[in-house]
Amino acid sequence: MKKWFIIIGVVINLIGVNSTFAQFNLNNISANIGIIKTIHNIDQDDKYVVYPEVQVDSDILNQSIRWTVYWGYWTDGINQAFIWPDYVTYSYNSHIVGTRLTLLLGKSSIKRPLQIGIFTGISHHFISVKYIGGFGLDGRPGPDYTAGATTLEVGLNAEVQVLEPIGIRGGIHQFIALGSTEYDRMEKNRRAITVGIFFAF
Numbered sequence: 001m002k003k004w005f006i007i008i009g010v011v012i013n014l015i016g017v018n019s020t021f022a023q024f025n026l027n028n029i030s031a032n033i034g035i036i037k038t039i040h041n042i043d044q045d046d047k048y049v050v051y052p053e054v055q056v057d058s059d060i061l062n063q064s065i066r067w068t069v070y071w072g073y074w075t076d077g078i079n080q081a082f083i084w085p086d087y088v089t090y091s092y093n094s095h096i097v098g099t100r101l102t103l104l105l106g107k108s109s110i111k112r113p114l115q116i117g118i119f120t121g122i123s124h125h126f127i128s129v130k131y132i133g134g135f136g137l138d139g140r141p142g143p144d145y146t147a148g149a150t151t152l153e154v155g156l157n158a159e160v161q162v163l164e165p166i167g168i169r170g171g172i173h174q175f176i177a178l179g180s181t182e183y184d185r186m187e188k189n190r191r192a193i194t195v196g197i198f199f200a201f
Contacts (some may be wrong), residue, residue, distance in 0.1 A: 027066070030169060032196030037048070037189065038076045038092065051192055053096075059104075066117065068100040072192075081133025088142035089132040098123025098153060113160045121153040123175065127183060129182050149183040151154045151175040165200040 036051035055070035075093035082089045100121030128179065131142040154176065159169035175190040 026201055027057050028165075028167075028198045028200040029056045030054070030196045030198030032169070032171070032194040034171075034194030034196075036072075036074050036192035036193055038074065047076070049076055051194065053194055053196070057198075064104055066100075066102040066104060066119075068102065068119075068121070070096075070098055070100065072096040078132060084134070086135070086137045086176055088134045088136050090133050090142060091130045093128050093130075095126040096123050097126070100153065102157065112138040115159050117157050117159075119153075119155055119157065123151050123153050125149045125151065125183075125187065147183045149181070149182075149187050150178050151184075151187050152178055159198065161200065167198050167200065168195070169198050 007057075011179045012136060016058035032053040032055065034053065035048040038047050038049050046134045051072055051074045053070055053072035055068050057066050057068045059066050073093070073095050078089065078091040078092055080089075098121050102117040102119035105116045105118070125148060127146065127147045128144075130144050132143075135141055152175070153173055153175040155171055159167055161167035171192075171194045173192040173194070175187050177184040177187040
């Protein structure tokens with residue numbers, strides 16, 4: 001089943017890229033802020049941190065589909081070692097770069113200002129890992145290093161134009177791991193919620 005999700009996501013976004021370059025028209029840019037689930041889950045409780053995001057959009061196919069390119073960033077903010085025996089504490093942060101293709105369900109109007117969309121996309125997570133403190137079973141500290149993971153992204157968004165050309169939008173995002181490495185598995189249940197202000201051209 002996951003294989004088909006991957007194929008569908010890649011194909012849909014390739015169609016969006018080709019269509020956009022064929023008739024590129026920048027429609028809006030937005031600055032979003034929200035929360036995202038982090039990698040750390042030591043106590044088995046979900047932990048969310050602040051997640052800023054910037055995106056640019058281009059409407060294609062008679063404005064029924066929107067192609068988006070975006071960048072987001074989060075950091076878990078850990079700066080002190082956990083006081084546990086034989087445990088190395090790391091702090092994680094990640095830049096997320098991706099593309100989404102949104103199916104817009106109807107067109108907004110004065111009588112119907114709220115526009116709903118469902119989207120799928122592909123994103124890459126550029127993960128940085130910093131050693132904070134502690135020693136492993138071998139008595140050694142941990143190294144700083146970088147890693148990466150690619151995910152499929154699906155979700156739902158809504159927007160309303162409150163004062164032309166300015167509007168408000170919100171989104172619910174679910175990331176789906178595509179690989180089988182340690183960092184791919186960490187992305188398995190990552191989700192985010194964002195709200196933001198967009199400027200329409």
